Amino acid sequence: xxxxxxxxxxxxxxxxxxxxxxxxxxxxxxxxxxxxxxxxxxxxxxxxxxxxxxxxxxxxxxxxxxxxxxxxxxxxxxxxxxxxxxxxxxxxxxxxxxxxxxxxxxxxxxxxxxxx
Amino acid sequence: xxxxxxxxxxxxxxxxxxxxxxxxxxxxxxxxxxxxxxxxxxxxxxxxxxxxxxxxxxxxxxxxxxxxxxxxxxxxxxxxxxxxxxxxxxxxxxxxxxxxxxxxxxxxxxxxxxxxxxxxxxxxxxxxxxxxxxxxxxxxxxxxxxxxxxxxxxxxxxxxxxxxxxxxxxxxxxxxxxxxxxxxxxxxxxxxxxxxxxxxxxxxxxxxxxxxxxxxxxxxxxxxxxxxxxxxxxxxxxxxxxxxxxxxxxxxxxxxxxxxxxxxxxxxxxxxxxxxxxxxxxxxxxxxxxxxxxxxxxxxxxxxxxxxxxxxxxxxxxxxxxxxxxxxxxxxxxxxxxxxxxxxxxxxxxxxxxxxxxxxxxxxxxxxxxxxxxxxxxxxxxxxxxxxxxxxxxxxxxxxxxxxxxxxxxxxxxxxxxxxxxxxxxxxxxxxxxxxxxxxxxxxxxxxxxxxxxxxxxxxxxxxxxxxxxxxxxxxxxxxxxxxxxxxxxxxxxxxxxxxx
Numbered sequence: 001x002x003x004x005x006x007x008x009x010x011x012x013x014x015x016x017x018x019x020x021x022x023x024x025x026x027x028x029x030x031x032x033x034x035x036x037x038x039x040x041x042x043x044x045x046x047x048x049x050x051x052x053x054x055x056x057x058x059x060x061x062x063x064x065x066x067x068x069x070x071x072x073x074x075x076x077x078x079x080x081x082x083x084x085x086x087x088x089x090x091x092x093x094x095x096x097x098x099x100x101x102x103x104x105x106x107x108x109x110x111x112x113x114x115x116x
Numbered sequence: 117x118x119x120x121x122x123x124x125x126x127x128x129x130x131x132x133x134x135x136x137x138x139x140x141x142x143x144x145x146x147x148x149x150x151x152x153x154x155x156x157x158x159x160x161x162x163x164x165x166x167x168x169x170x171x172x173x174x175x176x177x178x179x180x181x182x183x184x185x186x187x188x189x190x191x192x193x194x195x196x197x198x199x200x201x202x203x204x205x206x207x208x209x210x211x212x213x214x215x216x217x218x219x220x221x222x223x224x225x226x227x228x229x230x231x232x233x234x235x236x237x238x239x240x241x242x243x244x245x246x247x248x249x250x251x252x253x254x255x256x257x258x259x260x261x262x263x264x265x266x267x268x269x270x271x272x273x274x275x276x277x278x279x280x281x282x283x284x285x286x287x288x289x290x291x292x293x294x295x296x297x298x299x300x301x302x303x304x305x306x307x308x309x310x311x312x313x314x315x316x317x318x319x320x321x322x323x324x325x326x327x328x329x330x331x332x333x334x335x336x337x338x339x340x341x342x343x344x345x346x347x348x349x350x351x352x353x354x355x356x357x358x359x360x361x362x363x364x365x366x367x368x369x370x371x372x373x374x375x376x377x378x379x380x381x382x383x384x385x386x387x388x389x390x391x392x393x394x395x396x397x398x399x400x401x402x403x404x405x406x407x408x409x410x411x412x413x414x415x416x417x418x419x420x421x422x423x424x425x426x427x428x429x430x431x432x433x434x435x436x437x438x439x440x441x442x443x444x445x446x447x448x449x450x451x452x453x454x455x456x457x458x459x460x461x462x463x464x465x466x467x468x469x470x471x472x473x474x475x476x477x478x479x480x481x482x483x484x485x486x487x488x489x490x491x492x493x494x495x496x497x498x499x500x501x502x503x504x505x506x507x508x509x510x511x512x513x514x515x516x517x518x519x520x521x522x523x524x525x526x527x528x529x530x531x532x533x534x535x536x537x538x539x540x541x542x543x544x545x546x547x548x549x550x551x552x553x554x555x556x557x558x559x560x561x562x563x564x565x566x567x568x569x570x571x572x573x574x575x576x577x578x579x580x581x582x583x584x585x586x587x588x589x590x591x592x593x594x595x596x597x598x599x600x601x602x603x604x605x606x607x608x609x610x611x612x613x614x615x616x617x
Binding site: 018024027031034035038041042045046073074077080081084087088091092095096098099102103108111112113114 | 246250253257260261264267268269270272273274275276279280283284286287290291294297298303346350
């Protein structure tokens with residue numbers, strides 16, 4: 001249980017970064033932390049304590065194998081999710097650089113030409 | 117080859133082929149893209165024909181059996197969305213060939229556009245939560261980049277806002293999907309629908325809350341709407357048309373129907389939540405649209421207002437509610453795309469979208485004005501057009517279900533919609549120009565897709581004629597009414613043979 005609480009804390013740390021920080025770079029870091037927290041939660045849902053890798057290396061009863069092996073599906077899904085996060089990060093970093101060229105600042109309070 | 121995945125293969129393939137072919141000379145990139153889109157339209161029409169005779173088509177990726185294989189399915193509901201999406205997308209791409217000439221790097225534009233369409237088509241055919249999420253992210257990421265395509269300061273600012281909020285939305289959705297997998301052990305949507313009925317209500321509340329906040333953000337329901345006016349008003353006109361006309365509905369509305377609507381029967385309070393969000397969205401969007409100076413921004417707020425109707429109709433439910441939601445989606449997809457393409461044509465000729473700098477458009481661009489009027493009256497709900505019938509159905513559904521106040525608000529906002537469009541007509545289209553400008557119509561290649569869309573706006577109501585309705589819309593509504601696919605569902609049994617190999 002305590003480990004899920006820790007994941008929640010990581011999630012809220014990232015959320016704080018997105019909501020409260022003014023610097024675009026810090027917001028991007030916050031976004032990544034949020035992404036990691038959700039990925040971690042996903043991995044934990046498929047994990048078994050003292051489990052074995054879900055690969056049949058030796059002859060073992062199938063029921064035993066189901067009982068002890070960790071669930072491989074969340075790991076595969078999280079791999080995809082990490083790639084998506086990477087694409088986000090790359091795009092946001094490029095956008096931050098271009099915004100800096102145009103506005104001369106990373107402060108989102110000063111990047112504010114659109115309103116209404 | 118299986119027909120279901122063909123639209124996606126066409127779009128992904130074109131996104132791969134276009135930059136290879138047109139690295140040096142980008143003159144024919146748009147033409148090629150429009151041919152690919154036309155092929156996808158043909159395939160989706162063919163799929164629609166199959167659906168008419170067979171009911172629904174199912175395929176499993178890689179030939180693995182359920183529940184291991186990734187289920188892909190086209191049923192009447194997704195067929196309606198698929199055909200409307202590809203039809204409007206084809207017209208938008210034809211329009212973009214001429215419009216995008218003033219931009220550089222159009223090859224990248226078409227690649228991203230095709231990726232976005234691939235993502236949207238993929239969302240429409242997936243019956244697997246994870247597959248849906250990945251296609252959702254492909255479409256979203258392409259749309260973030262397309263909003264920033266012009267690389268002006270304001271466009272990138274809008275894109276930043278949109279990206280950060282869109283990321284939060286996908287995080288919420290991913291969170292909900294992780295919980296669904298943890299609780300039910302399945303990613304297959306029909307399987308999940310069967311398993312979710314046995315969950316405690318608190319779990320369902322949490323999951324549905326996450327889904328509604330995630331997809332609601334994509335759909336721009338009001339507490340989450342702030343990105344939409346910026347993003348939709350700053351993007352190039354074809355992108356705005358696709359985002360406003362289709363994207364927010366395919367990515368937001370359709371996903372809510374697919375993933376969350378099945379629990380509505382279990383916890384009816386969710387419907388009330390949707391109705392409240394929808395009413396707030398509808399009223400606030402309408403009021404905010406009234407004071408806008410920039411015409412594109414006005415249209416964006418009008419989109420928010422109209423998506424509120426869809427949410428209300430979805431919340432009311434029942435045959436009339438779902439029919440109204442579907443019809444409103446179709447009517448609004450045509451008319452809002454038409455309006456954004458129109459304002460793009462005006463921008464192409466006059467170079468601005470501020471209503472103060474544009475006077476007497478009717479004298480200079482009579483055809484564009486006529487088409488704008490069609491679109492605006494279409495959205496406002498003037499009788500022969502599609503959205504009049506959809507609004508009528510939604511109001512009837514609200515009265516039938518006992519939400520008289522909601523019905524009254526729907527009527528008031530319809531009047532408000534007509535109000536701000538009439539104001540726009542008077543100040544922009546039919547006002548006296550300060551100096552006599554010569555007649556200069558938009559290029560014919562831009563006018564033709566707009567005229568086609570104008571006809572569709574005008575005749576969308578035909579879909580409601582009983583003879584046509586029973587074979588098209590009624591079937592889709594039937595899917596929305598009873599969501600369980602128990603016949604598709606094979607009891608979960610682990611395939612031991614494959615593990616033993």
